[in-house]
Amino acid sequence: xxxxxxxxxxxxxxxxxxxxxxxxxxxxxxxxxxxxxxxxxxxxxxxxxxxxxxxxxxxxxxxxxxxxxxxxxxxxxxxxxxxxxxxxxxxxxxxxxxxxxxxxxxxxxxxxxxxxxxxxxxxxxxxxxxxxxxxxxxxxxxxxxxxxxxxxxxxxxxxxxxxxxxxxxxxxxxxxxxxxxxxxxxxxxxxxxxxxxxxxxxxxxxxxxxxxxxxxxxxxxxxxxxxxxxxxxxxxxxxxxxxxxxxxxxxxxxxxxxxxxxxxxxxxxxxxxxxxxxxxxxxxxxxxxxxxxxxxxxxxxxxxxxxxxxxxxxxxxxxxxxxxxxxxxxxxxxxxxxxxxxxxx
Amino acid sequence: xxxxxxxxxxxxxxxxxxxxxxxxxxxxxxxxxxxxxxxxxxxxxxxxxxxxxxxxxxxxxxxxxxxxxxxxxxxxxxxxxxxxxxxxxxxxxxxxxxxxxxxxxxxxxxxxxxxxxxxxxxxxxxxxxxxxxxxxxxxxxxxxxxxxxxxxxxxxxxxxxxxxxxxxxxxxxxxxxxxxxxxxxxxxxxxxxxxxxxxxxxxxxxxxxxxxxxxxxxxxxxxxxxxxxxxxxxxxxxxxxxxxxxxxxxxxxxxxxxxxxxxxxxxxxxxxxxxxxxxxxxxxxxxxxxxxxxxxxxxxxxxxxxxxxxxxxxxxxxxxxxxxxxxxxxxxxxxxxxxxxxxxx
Numbered sequence: 029x030x031x032x033x034x035x036x037x038x039x040x041x042x043x044x045x046x047x048x049x050x051x052x053x054x055x056x057x058x059x060x061x062x063x064x065x066x067x068x069x070x071x072x073x074x075x076x077x078x079x080x081x082x083x084x085x086x087x088x089x090x091x092x093x094x095x096x097x098x099x100x101x102x103x104x105x106x107x108x109x110x111x112x113x114x115x116x117x118x119x120x121x122x123x124x125x126x127x128x129x130x131x132x133x134x135x136x137x138x139x140x141x142x143x144x145x146x147x148x149x150x151x152x153x154x155x156x157x158x159x160x161x162x163x164x165x166x167x168x169x170x171x172x173x174x175x176x177x178x179x180x181x182x183x184x185x186x187x188x189x190x191x192x193x194x195x196x197x198x199x200x201x202x203x204x205x206x207x208x209x210x211x212x213x214x215x216x217x218x219x220x221x222x223x224x225x226x227x228x229x230x231x232x233x234x235x236x237x238x239x240x241x242x243x244x245x246x247x248x249x250x251x252x253x254x255x256x257x258x259x260x261x262x263x264x265x266x267x268x269x270x271x272x273x274x275x276x277x278x279x280x281x282x283x284x285x286x287x288x289x290x291x292x293x294x295x296x297x298x299x300x301x302x303x304x305x306x307x308x309x310x311x312x313x314x315x316x317x318x319x320x321x322x323x324x325x326x327x328x329x330x331x332x333x334x335x336x337x338x339x340x341x342x343x344x345x346x347x348x349x350x351x352x353x354x355x356x357x358x359x360x361x362x363x364x365x366x367x368x369x370x371x372x373x
Numbered sequence: 374x375x376x377x378x379x380x381x382x383x384x385x386x387x388x389x390x391x392x393x394x395x396x397x398x399x400x401x402x403x404x405x406x407x408x409x410x411x412x413x414x415x416x417x418x419x420x421x422x423x424x425x426x427x428x429x430x431x432x433x434x435x436x437x438x439x440x441x442x443x444x445x446x447x448x449x450x451x452x453x454x455x456x457x458x459x460x461x462x463x464x465x466x467x468x469x470x471x472x473x474x475x476x477x478x479x480x481x482x483x484x485x486x487x488x489x490x491x492x493x494x495x496x497x498x499x500x501x502x503x504x505x506x507x508x509x510x511x512x513x514x515x516x517x518x519x520x521x522x523x524x525x526x527x528x529x530x531x532x533x534x535x536x537x538x539x540x541x542x543x544x545x546x547x548x549x550x551x552x553x554x555x556x557x558x559x560x561x562x563x564x565x566x567x568x569x570x571x572x573x574x575x576x577x578x579x580x581x582x583x584x585x586x587x588x589x590x591x592x593x594x595x596x597x598x599x600x601x602x603x604x605x606x607x608x609x610x611x612x613x614x615x616x617x618x619x620x621x622x623x624x625x626x627x628x629x630x631x632x633x634x635x636x637x638x639x640x641x642x643x644x645x646x647x648x649x650x651x652x653x654x655x656x657x658x659x660x661x662x663x664x665x666x667x668x669x670x671x672x673x674x675x676x677x678x679x680x681x682x683x684x685x686x687x688x689x690x691x692x693x694x695x696x697x698x699x700x701x702x703x704x705x706x707x708x709x710x711x712x713x714x715x716x717x718x
Contacts (some may be wrong), residue, residue, distance in 0.1 A: 062374040132539045138561060142553040144542035144568075152497075174550070176542055181527055183491040194477040197489035197521055201546060205519070205572065208487040211584035216483060223489075227550065239556035 037233040090267065092310030101346030116289045120360050122313075123333040123340070124162055124297040125305050129180040137242050144175050151177065152184060155327030159185030161345070162330050163364040168294040169222050170195055171286055173229040173301060182223065182299035185330075190368045198222040228281035231301035235268020261317040271321065275307035282308050290335040312340040334358055451622030466602065466635045468678040468685070469507055469642040469658075470650050472525040472670045473667050475498025479572050486613065489520050497529060499673030503528030506690070507675050509710040511640040514567050515540055516631055518574035518645050526646035527568065530675075536714045542568045573626035576646035580613025605661040616666065620652035627653050635680040658684040679703055 030112070129151035133140045147155065162185065172178045179197075186195050199205035211217050235247055237257070248256050257265040262271040267312070278300075289296055298308070302325055310320040312333055325331075332343040343358070382415075474496035478485045492500065500698050507530065515531070517523045524542075531540050544550040556562050581589055582602070602610040609615040634641055643653070647670055655665040657678055670676070677688040688703070 047456070136539075138558075143556055144544060146531070146540055146542075147534045151398075152529065152532065174544070176528060177526060179521060180528060183496070183521060183525060186491070187494045187497065194481070195491055197491075199489060199519070208572075209489055209583075211587070213579045213584040215588075216584035216586075227553075230553070233553050236557045238554075239558040239561035241558070241561075244558075272676050347540055367400055 039241045040094070052240075059365045069155045086272065102324070119291075119293055120167055120334055120358060121245050121293050121338045122167075122361065123286075123335060124295075124330050125164060125288060125308065125333070126155075126158050126162075126169065126181060126185060126297065126299045126330045127302055127305050127327050128177045129327040131177050136273065138241050139234050139237040139245065141232060141238045142175070145177060147177050149178055150363050151327075152180070155181040155187060155341070158328045159188030159328050162332075163190045164298070164368055165332065165361060166191070166295040166364050167193075167221055167297045169289055170297045170299065171224050171226060171229060172299045173231070173304065174225050174227040175230055175301070177227070178299045178301060179223075179225065182297065183295075185299070186221070190372060193219050193221045196222045198223065212346035224285070226281055228277045229298065229300040229304045230301035232271060232274035233269045234265055236266040237268065259321055261321055271303060272317070274303045275310060276318075278304040278307040282311065287335075291338075313342060339362040383476055396538065416593075423665035429607065432685075452583040454508075454592070464636075464680045465679055465703060466636045466638050467510055467512075467637060467640040467706065468631075468680055469510060469512065469640075470653065470670075470676045470678070471500075471503050471507075471526060471530060471642065471644045472650055472672050473522045473673040476522050478584075484579050484582040484585050484587065484590065484681050486577060486583045487575050488522070488583050490522060492522050492525055500526040501533060502634065502650060503673045503703045504533030504673050505565075507642070508533050508535045508712055510706060511536070511709050512538075512566055512642045513639040514569070514634055515642045515644065516571060516574060518571040518576070518649065518711070520575055520646070523574070523644045524568075524570060529645070530642075532547060538564050538566045538570045541565045542570065566580075569628070569630075571626055573622045573676075574645040574649045577616060577619035577648035580608055581611040582613065590646065606666055607706065616648055616652070616707050617662070617667055619648045622664075623649040624656045627656065632680075636683075 080232055081334065128147065130148045131140060131145045131151055132148050133143070133145045134151075135148050158181070167186070170182050172182050183195060196209075196211070199209045211220070240248075242254075256263050257268075260269045260270070260307065262272040263271060286296055286298065296304070300308075305325055306320055306323050309315065309325075309331075310317075315323065329345050334341045334343055380459040387571070473492065475493045476485060476490045476496055477493050478488070478490045479496075489618065503526070512531070512534065515527050517527050528540060537622050541554075541556070544554045586591075587599075588687065601608050602613075605615070607615045609618060627643075631641055643650070645653075649672055651665055652666050653667065654660065654676075655662075656669075672675045674690050676690055679688055
């Protein structure tokens with residue numbers, strides 16, 4: 029397997045360098061290893077580092093030769109640790125964003141907003157596809173909106189996950205709901221992935237356009253007005269939210285609830301909607317309002333970010349099972365994947 | 374089409390039967406008409422009737438030649454055959470009960486109760502299968518529990534439905550939730566099927582056993598105790614509900630909320646759980662507590678009841694698309710099905 033080869037390559041590279049226990053930095057010459065296995069290319073570039081003092085060895089992480097932004101990061105590598113501890117020490121957490129697929133009103137070309145419309149057959153398939161793409165990426169917690177199409181997308185995707193932990197939706201609406209959903213086995217809890225539903229992650233609320241046909245809305249209000257509501261940053265439809273308003277609540281929720289989880293090393297998946305996810309991406313990638321209104325998110329294609337050293341690094345999109353493309357695994361992710369392979373052998 | 378043939382045959386029989394406006398009973402000799410169309414056999418028998426007085430012709434509806442409990446009941450038919458479904462002379466509504474399929478804890482053999490665990494791949498397939506079976510039965514409103522496995526079952530099943538109305542989940546947990554989910558097009562509202570989620574339809578709450586493995590529970594509490602909790606009517610597990618307690622809240626909800634809808638002629642689907650559905654069936658069929666503890670409901674195989682004149686008539690289970698058997702359509706259902714056939718050309 030590619031990851032096993034990679035692992036071996038690291039081992040080989042290690043033995044060629046010597047360990048230094050002093051506080052000076054280490055420099056590596058440029059070396060490049062190409063490993064090809066079943067069409068899965070891993071390009072390892074070991075490049076020079078700036079001044080950085082540590083007594084541990086440093087390696088550049090796999091450099092993706094895909095069109096996505098490739099990032100070369102130093103990762104400290106204490107020899108005999110499991111991937112969990114490795115993640116904690118290097119405090120790297122994965123963040124997966126999934127936009128739900130086709131809903132029954134998408135199909136009918138109606139403005140949906142916060143109306144709770146379920147997925148079509150196609151939307152169901154898209155969710156399962158998305159799940160296959162992230163089946164090797166660790167997930168410790170899931171956040172979804174309060175709408176069924178996002179929740180179903182998350183649950184359908186997780187049926188494909190190789191780790192076999194069980195998502196459990198948390199209920200906090202009242203005391204009875206909390207009591208009734210209690211779990212009484214520690215083992216079982218450890219095998220659970222809490223799922224938190226939050227209306228702050230809902231789709232942008234479309235006010236008086238909700239349920240209207242896109243054509244009849246243009247007829248009623250005029251084409252330019254409709255275009256303005258749909259594509260501007262701060263102009264809301266009547267009684268609805270602008271993208272700016274949506275961003276405010278979605279990003280606030282992200283910062284208050286989700287980011288702390290990531291900082292503590294938890295890997296998080298968010299299953300939500302076009303506008304709530306764009307808002308979060310605006311925050312993660314520090315986009316301008318002009319950039320965000322032009323941002324289109326594919327449905328069914330999850331996006332991966334890594335939080336590391338307080339920064340969000342975009343890792344692109346995990347390749348589907350039939351794609352030969354390269355995916356920008358970090359070392360931790362590669363190790364996690366290998367663990368899964370070993371576990372499920 | 375079989376339904377069309379049936380329709381014509383009913384008409385034919387009417388003409389031969391002759392309508393009688395007197396209050397005497399009518400007797401029909403035994404005659405049998407067999408229609409075979411694409412493996413769909415309809416056996417129509419006219420039986421002599423007990424003394425009953427009425428002014429219309431009576432016909433016995435198709436008798437199911439399947440292994441389900443077949444019910445022969447008189448259907449009031451007017452001397453005019455209409456294709457109008459809003460027949461106020463004989464308000465008849467359908468009630469579909471669907472038990473969700475395999476959940477991730479079923480797979481792991483853990484006591485689930487009211488813990489919100491999602492479906493497995495298999496559970497998803499079962500839901501879609503169930504949907505294929507009821508794809509020709511009218512649905513005006515859907516009730517589910519507050520748990521995702523029942524909600525997903527309903528939404529997945531409805532992706533298979535032939536009529537094109539769209540399930541919309543109602544939200545009234547807060548004023549904002551209500552406002553945000555408003556629909557502003559009358560036409561769209563008419564094309565919607567309201568979906569109501571109710572904790573009263575949740576699975577029986579299993580208290581301190583929730584999350585425990587079935588073997589370890591036996592080890593902890595002893596085989597007889599566990600058997601008692603699982604299979605008795607009124608013995609609750611620690612901090613949990615007995616079947617009796619579950620029945621109380623499920624049946625109360627049914628009587629207060631669902632039955633009035635049926636009385637108004639609305640066709641209802643209820644997607645819920647083993648124990649909440651058994652409780653409702655206990656009420657519908659007037660079972661004893663002993664009978665209900667022995668009642669096993671298949672997953673993924675919906676049950677149909679017809680509500681007519683304040684009574685619930687069991688119609689067995691709609692056949693799957695690959696099954697030859699005969700399904701106990703009522704006349705109205707047959708007409709509805711015919712309409713669908715004409716519509717979806």
